[in-house]
Structure formats: C-alpha cells, structure tokens
Amino acid sequence: MNRTIDVERILGAFLAPEADRLPDRVIDAALTDIARTPQRRALRVPWRLPFMPALSRATGIAAVVLVTALGAGGIIYLNSPGSGSGGPGAQPTPTPTPAPTVAPTAAPTPQPTFDPSDPAAWTPYSSAVYGYTIAYPSDWSLHSAATHKWQPGEPIVDDAWPWADVFVNPETVDGDSIGLWVLQVPAPAGADVSSWDGLRAALGEMCDEPTVDAACPGNNPPTALCLGGQDCQAAIMVLTGEELAPMAAFGDPETGVITMFLIGRPDDFPAAARYGGTVALLKAILAQVDIREPQPGETPR
Amino acid sequence: MDRDLVEQAQRGDREAFAILARSRGNTLFGIARRILRDVDLAEDAVQQALVIAWRELPRLRDPDRFDAWLQRTLVHACYAEARRKRAWSANVRVLPVDGPAGPDELGWLVDRDEVERGFRRLPSDQRAILVLHHYLGLGLTEIGEVLDIPAGTARSRLHYAHRAMRALLEADARPTAVAGGRSS
Numbered sequence: 001m002n003r004t005i006d007v008e009r010i011l012g013a014f015l016a017p018e019a020d021r022l023p024d025r026v027i028d029a030a031l032t033d034i035a036r037t038p039q040r041r042a043l044r045v046p047w048r049l050p051f052m053p054a055l056s057r058a059t060g061i062a063a064v065v066l067v068t069a070l071g072a073g074g075i076i077y078l079n080s081p082g083s084g085s086g087g088p089g090a091q092p093t094p095t096p097t098p099a100p101t102v103a104p105t106a107a108p109t110p111q112p113t114f115d116p117s118d119p120a121a122w123t124p125y126s127s128a129v130y131g132y133t134i135a136y137p138s139d140w141s142l143h144s145a146a147t148h149k150w151q152p153g154e155p156i157v158d159d160a161w162p163w164a165d166v167f168v169n170p171e172t173v174d175g176d177s178i179g180l181w182v183l184q185v186p187a188p189a190g191a192d193v194s195s196w197d198g199l200r201a202a203l204g205e206m207c208d209e210p211t212v213d214a215a216c217p218g219n220n221p222p223t224a225l226c227l228g229g230q231d232c233q234a235a236i237m238v239l240t241g242e243e244l245a246p247m248a249a250f251g252d253p254e255t256g257v258i259t260m261f262l263i264g265r266p267d268d269f270p271a272a273a274r275y276g277g278t279v280a281l282l283k284a285i286l287a288q289v290d291i292r293e294p295q296p297g298e299t300p301r
Numbered sequence: 302m303d304r305d306l307v308e309q310a311q312r313g314d315r316e317a318f319a320i321l322a323r324s325r326g327n328t329l330f331g332i333a334r335r336i337l338r339d340v341d342l343a344e345d346a347v348q349q350a351l352v353i354a355w356r357e358l359p360r361l362r363d364p365d366r367f368d369a370w371l372q373r374t375l376v377h378a379c380y381a382e383a384r385r386k387r388a389w390s391a392n393v394r395v396l397p398v399d400g401p402a403g404p405d406e407l408g409w410l411v412d413r414d415e416v417e418r419g420f421r422r423l424p425s426d427q428r429a430i431l432v433l434h435h436y437l438g439l440g441l442t443e444i445g446e447v448l449d450i451p452a453g454t455a456r457s458r459l460h461y462a463h464r465a466m467r468a469l470l471e472a473d474a475r476p477t478a479v480a481g482g483r484s485s
Contacts (some may be wrong), residue, residue, distance in 0.1 A: 007467040008435075014416045015435040020331035026344045027326050030351035031319050037352055039313055039359050192378055192427055197454045204449035207362075 112276035116284035126166050132259075135166045135288040143168040143179065150185045150212070176271035180285075185212060187258045188200040193251020195300055196224045199234050202258055203249055215247050215262050216240055225250070225286065226294045234300035235259075235291050237282065239266075246279045248286055261286060307364035311407045318358070322351050323367070328374050328437075335432040338421050343379075348376035369446040374439075376447065377430045382424040419469035427462035434459055474483070 114137065115121055122135040129146040143166040150163040167180035187207040192198030202220050207216035217238040226232035227250045235250035240262065247262035267277040274283035286292075309317035329350065333343035354374045361370050420428060433439045433447055444455040 005467050005470050007463050007470065010470070011435045011463070011466060012418075014413070014420065015335050015348035015432055017331065017436060020327050020334060023328040023344065025322055026330070026348050026349070027319075027485070030322060030348045033348070033352045034315060034318065034355045037356050039311075039356055102455070157370055179427075196453065201448070201450040201454065205347060207449070231449055 006272045023208045028168055045050060048257050112280065113274045114276070114281075116286070116287065121286060125165065125167070127182060129163075130135075130165075130182070130201065132182070132184075134182060136180055136285070137169065139170045140167050140178075140180070141170070142166070146183060150183045152185075157245065171271055178265070178272065178281075181262065183212075185258060185260075191251070191256065191258075192253075193256065193258055194234055196222065196236055199236050199249060199251050200238070201258070202251065203236075203238075206281070212260070215249070215260050217247070220244070225291050226298060226300070227289070227291045229290060232294055232298050232300045233285075234265055237279075237286075239262075250291060285288035303367065304364045307361070307367045309356075311359050311361065311364070315355075318355055322354075325371060327354070327400070329371070331436060332372065332375055333379050333382075335436050336425060336428045337374070337382055338417070339430075342382045346375060346378040346382045347382070349374040351376065353372055366446070372433075372447045373449060376433075379429065380425050415470060415473045418467055419473060422469055423462065423465055427458070427465055430455070430458050431462050431466070 002037045025093035028113045042090070074259050120136055122134055123138045123140070124135050126133040127141065127146060129149055144161065144164075147162045154163065161181060161183070163183050165180075165182035167182075169176075169178035171177065176215045185206070187193050187202045188295040193202055193204065200217055203215055203217050208247045217236075217240060222236035222238045225235035225237055225248065227235045233250055233253075234250060235246040237246055239245065240247045245265055247260060247266065249258055249260035261282055263278040263282045265272060265278050267279045269278055272278045272281060275284065306317045310321060326347065326431070329347045330343055332341060333346040333350075337343050337346060341370075350371070354371050357374070359438070361367065404482050423431070430444060433444050439447065440454070441452040441455045444450075444459070445452045448455065448458075450458070
C-alpha cells in the first residue's frame with residue numbers, strides 16, 4: 001500500500017475549529033476558587049543591595065551575579081586558574097545566539113586592573129545549601145549565605161534573599177556596590193536545558209516568577225556558551241532588564257536544574273571599569289566554573 | 302477595552318477577571334480539549350489555568366500580551382493534567398466529520414481513528430504546538446510568544462511535530478496494508 005500522508009492537511013481537518021463550548025459550571029468553579037485566592041504581589045527582584053544608596057548610573061556599581069541551580073548534590077569545582085585569563089573577549093558564537101551588543105563605554109574609563117588569571121584573585125566558596133563551589137573576587141566578601149533552597153513563588157521580604165548566597169565587592173561601603181547572588185531553582189516542567197534554545201526558553205518561563213524575574217531574557221538574543229572543557233553543556237549569556245545587565249545560565253539535563261549568573265548593572269557601569277565592565281566580570285566568574293565560549297561549530301552534547 | 306479589564310484585574314478586580322475569563326473560556330477549552338483529547342481533563346485544565354492566571358496576573362508585565370500569556374498558562378496546565386493522568390481514558394469525544402475542512406477531509410487519506418491514535422501518542426508539547434498552529438491558526442511568531450520560545454525554535458518544533466505525526470500515521474498504515482484492513 002502506498003499512501004501519501006499529507007499530515008498538515010490531515011491535522012488541519014482533525015484540529016479544525018468547531019463549536020467548542022466550555023460549560024458555565026467550569027467558569028463558575030474557577031471564579032469560586034478565585035474568590036478565595038489572593039493574588040501574588042507583582043514583586044520585582046530588587047537587584048540592588050538593600051544598603052546601597054540610590055545610585056545614579058554615573059556613580060554607582062551594582063553588579064549582581066545570580067547563580068541558579070545545581071542538580072541535587074551537584075558541585076561545581078573551580079580553580080581553573082588559567083581559564084579566565086584576560087577575560088574572554090568577543091568571540092564568534094554559533095547560531096542562533098548572536099552575541100549581545102553591549103553598549104561601549106562612552107566616557108573614558110580606567111583600564112581594567114583586575115587580573116582574573118591570577119589564582120590569588122579568587123576566593124572559593126562552597127554553598128552549604130546548594131552544594132556548589134564557586135569563586136568570587138578575593139577582595140569581595142560574603143554578604144549573606146543562603147539559608148534554604150529557592151522555592152517557586154517565594155516572595156522577597158525586606159530585600160533579603162535567604163535562598164541565595166550573596167557576595168559584595170569592597171566598594172560596597174562607599175556605595176559602589178557589586179553584589180553576587182547565588183541560588184538554585186529547578187527548571188520548569190518540560191524544559192529542555194540541554195540545548196541553547198531550550199535553556200533560553202526555560203529562563204523565559206521564569207519571567208513572571210518574582211524572585212528570579214530579573215533573570216528574564218526577554219527578547220534579547222543570548223550568546224551561546226559551553227560548560228565543560230571537552231564536552232559542551234549548554235550555557236548562555238544574555239542582557240536582562242531595562243539596564244541590559246548581563247546574566248548567564250546553564251542547565252543540568254540529568255537533574256533538570258538550571259544554573260544562572262546575573263549581573264544587575266550594565267556593562268558600562270563606571271565602578272565596574274576595573275573588571276573591564278560587568279560583562280567581562282561575569283565572564284571571568286563563569287570561567288571559574290569552567291564556562292567558556294564554544295569552539296566554532298561546537299554545539300551542546 | 303480588554304487592556305483596561307486586564308489592568309483592573311491586575312489590581313484585584315475579580316469582576317473584570319470574570320469578564321475576561323468568560324470571553325476566553327470557549328477558546329481555552331478548545332485548546333485544552335485538543336491537546337488533552339479528554340473533555341474532563343480539558344475542563345480541569347481550563348479551571349486550573351484560570352485560577353493560576355488570576356493569582357499570577359499582577360506579574361504580567363504587558364497587559365496587551367494577556368491572551369498569549371493566558372494561553373501559555375493553559376498549555377502548562379494541560380501539561381500538568383497530562384502528567385497527572387498518563388493513562389488516557391476512553392473519554393474521547395471524536396471530532397465531528399463535518400468540520401469546516403470538509404466532510405471527508407480525513408477519510409480519503411486516513412481513518413480518523415488512526416489520526417486520533419497517532420495524535421494521542423505524541424508528547425504533550427508536540428500536541429500543544431500542533432493545536433496552536435492548526436486550531437488557533439497561529440504563526441510561528443505567535444506560537445513563540447505563547448510558548449515563550451524564539452520563532453525559529455517554534456519552526457523547528459512544529460516541523461518535528463509534523464514529522465512525528467506523519468511517522469505515526471505511516472506506521473499505523475503499514476499493518477493495515479499487510480492485513481488488508483484496519484484494526485480499530
């Protein structure tokens with residue numbers, strides 16, 4: 001038998017609109033539930049440290065790095081001192097993830113003085129809650145450690161992040177704060193975190209989640225990255241929010257968990273100049289967890 | 302008009318939300334019924350989606366995207382229902398033959414039951430994208446907006462869903478040819 005299957009035509013007929021009518025009782029039941037269901041407040045992640053004064057863009061730094069999610073018991077080991085050498089520059093990235101355009105610094109800025117290739121430039125940190133080990137610049141300090149894992153819908157109370165490890169830069173006392181947020185969330189159900197597109201889509205599903213919506217990629221194109229020296233586990237970097245702050249993320253396909261890094265200030269934020277900007281700072285931090293730019297033609301495995 | 306209603310609902314106006322819910326109910330039901338292939342599950346999914354939508358509505362950033370956002374909420378509710386009841390019941394209301402596409406649009410190619418069987422074997426995310434495309438008539442950009450994926454990803458997912466459906470239909474057709482008839 002030799003049948004030609006015109007599947008689009010078949011599905012067009014099979015799924016064609018008809019007189020669907022939702023019984024009133026369904027709407028009524030929903031409205032009954034709604035009558036006793038409070039709405040969640042439209043909280044936005046205050047990706048600012050609570051003690052940071054109202055900074056003007058010209059004077060303040062707040063680089064925020066959010067690291068989300070490791071698989072259960074997963075640990076990121078750092079200390080690959082050479083991996084962040086010089087701060088990764090703009091490299092070609094594979095489709096479909098063109099490198100985000102970061103506005104160049106308009107005003108003359110100091111040359112970067114932070115050397116990410118120097119092992120002494122980094123302090124390792126292991127999270128008691130999440131189990132990962134990361135590294136932060138050695139002149140930074142721990143602002144607050146996570147006390148419990150992130151839960152969907154958990155509100156931000158009093159500008160505190162008990163579900164995150166938060167680090168701050170030394171300039172914090174002067175008001176030029178850089179914060180590093182580290183936390184863990186599960187990937188949305190059905191998310192495919194093994195691919196760049198899937199990872200971006202997974203982040204997109206979190207856009208309305210109040211505690212991590214600052215990591216929302218919006219419509220900004222992500223840059224493809226790889227976790228791992230030989231194999232490539234999907235990771236991405238994208239500019240988020242109105243300020244176009246860089247954020248990066250990777251997923252663990254086995255555990256369905258996503259790891260994100262978010263810097264809450266734009267690349268040209270003045271106080272980030274000694275890192276070469278917040279993008280370079282984030283990339284240096286990523287390099288410490290073995291996240292790199294992919295080789296030409298390299299795709300996640 | 303709807304934007305005003307959405308904004309009122311975002312501020313906690315249940316009456317405004319009720320108007321929105323009633324005006325979208327049939328479409329939501331149509332989507333859910335086609336994805337889930339089960340009337341009861343579809344009703345549950347719609348009810349659940351409306352409650353979730355109400356709860357989360359203040360977080361919707363752009364009221365003009367309400368419909369896409371609501372449909373995304375529904376699709377996720379459908380996924381949840383599908384997970385909750387993986388063993389599909391026999392409660393399938395077969396679509397009428399005299400649909401808009403013509404009285405014998407399916408029959409001359411494949412049996413409707415074969416399409417039903419094939420469609421139900423697809424994973425729920427593939428069923429969802431096929432429903433958004435063939436039932437709602439959404440283009441790739443609109444599908445991407447609903448599923449929150451780039452249009453290019455929507456294109457590839459739709460392609461794979463079509464390919465999977467075709468493979469299932471072809472697989473169903475093979476034993477038919479050998480047996481000289483179809484099994485029900």
